[in-house]
Amino acid sequence: MLNWLRRPKYGSIERRDTPAGLWTKCPKCGALITTKELERNLKVCPKCGFHHRLTAEERLAVTLDENSFEETDAHLISGDPLRFEGYPEKLAEAHEKSGNPDAAIVGFGTIEGYRTAIGALDFPFMGGSMGSVVGEKITRIAERAVEAHLPLVVFSASGGARMQEGALSLMQLAKTSAAIARLHDARLPYLSVMCDPTTGGVTASFAFLGDVILAEPGALIGFAGRRVIEQTIRRKLPDNFQAAEFCLEHGLIDMVVPRPELRATLARLLRFFGAPRVAATPPIATAGPAEATSTAVTATAGSEDV
Numbered sequence: 001m002l003n004w005l006r007r008p009k010y011g012s013i014e015r016r017d018t019p020a021g022l023w024t025k026c027p028k029c030g031a032l033i034t035t036k037e038l039e040r041n042l043k044v045c046p047k048c049g050f051h052h053r054l055t056a057e058e059r060l061a062v063t064l065d066e067n068s069f070e071e072t073d074a075h076l077i078s079g080d081p082l083r084f085e086g087y088p089e090k091l092a093e094a095h096e097k098s099g100n101p102d103a104a105i106v107g108f109g110t111i112e113g114y115r116t117a118i119g120a121l122d123f124p125f126m127g128g129s130m131g132s133v134v135g136e137k138i139t140r141i142a143e144r145a146v147e148a149h150l151p152l153v154v155f156s157a158s159g160g161a162r163m164q165e166g167a168l169s170l171m172q173l174a175k176t177s178a179a180i181a182r183l184h185d186a187r188l189p190y191l192s193v194m195c196d197p198t199t200g201g202v203t204a205s206f207a208f209l210g211d212v213i214l215a216e217p218g219a220l221i222g223f224a225g226r227r228v229i230e231q232t233i234r235r236k237l238p239d240n241f242q243a244a245e246f247c248l249e250h251g252l253i254d255m256v257v258p259r260p261e262l263r264a265t266l267a268r269l270l271r272f273f274g275a276p277r278v279a280a281t282p283p284i285a286t287a288g289p290a291e292a293t294s295t296a297v298t299a300t301a302g303s304e305d306v
């Protein structure tokens with residue numbers, strides 16, 4: 001009798017015959033959405049509009065024209081210059097989990113036929129933190145954009161500088177900023193897109209240097225964290241402080257663009273700034289995992305320490 005009373009209750013979702021990973025729970029509204037539907041919707045919750053985070057590969061897949069991406073500098077991997085305890089293991093683990101050698105993917109591609117240099121930070125790789133490799137990749141793609149006389153689009157998603165690389169990580173702020181300045185000197189447009197979250201050293205360098213600064217709805221944008229600021233100024237901050245919408249209202253950024261409109265908006269900006277158009281508009285890649293991996297080129301053999 002007692003056993004019968006203790007029999008576990010199975011909800012419709014928790015039935016044992018439902019394969020794991022089929023449903024995703026929206027962290028904002030709690031709705032259960034099939035992972036397939038969520039991916040079809042570019043990982044935006046169809047109920048409340050919450051923008052789930054994308055990996056760098058997914059970001060490139062939903063932004064670029066199909067098969068247009070040519071990756072550059074894929075071979076760069078981090079050294080351990082400070083012999084920081086546990087750093088090599090952390091790097092290996094992040095590489096294993098994300099499939100990427102570091103937290104940025106850069107290269108060239110087309111958006112609705114407009115050719116551009118492009119970069120995306122990978123938040124799942126150690127919080128998209130900027131160490132020497134991320135700084136070097138952003139710098140090199142900016143320099144390659146100048147050489148090729150093309151615009152640059154960068155998607156940021158980062159917790160800031162990578163503490164395991166100490167001062168070397170901080171130097172990336174100056175290095176990337178100088179590279180963006182060369183792009184500016186060459187009168188080439190740089191479009192910066194801030195995704196959730198864009199914080200610390202990345203906001204303090206290339207993310208805020210865009211000629212046009214865009215952000216996704218609800219993205220956290222800021223330098224220091226809320227608690228640190230509240231303790232310093234001894235004041236309570238508004239609830240939406242550091243949200244993309246708050247930044248727009250206060251003139252820090254230029255546009256907040258929902259993900260389904262982002263690709264067309266970037267194409268429009270590229271056209272406005274005179275980016276070369278190389279092809280008719282091919283169809284947008286879907287955000288499904290199979291398509292995502294086919295767009296990103298995996299790291300090639302042979303590596304180079306920076």
Ligand SMILES: [Zn+2]
Pocket residue numbers: 026027028029030031045046047048049050
């Ligand atoms: Zn939702």
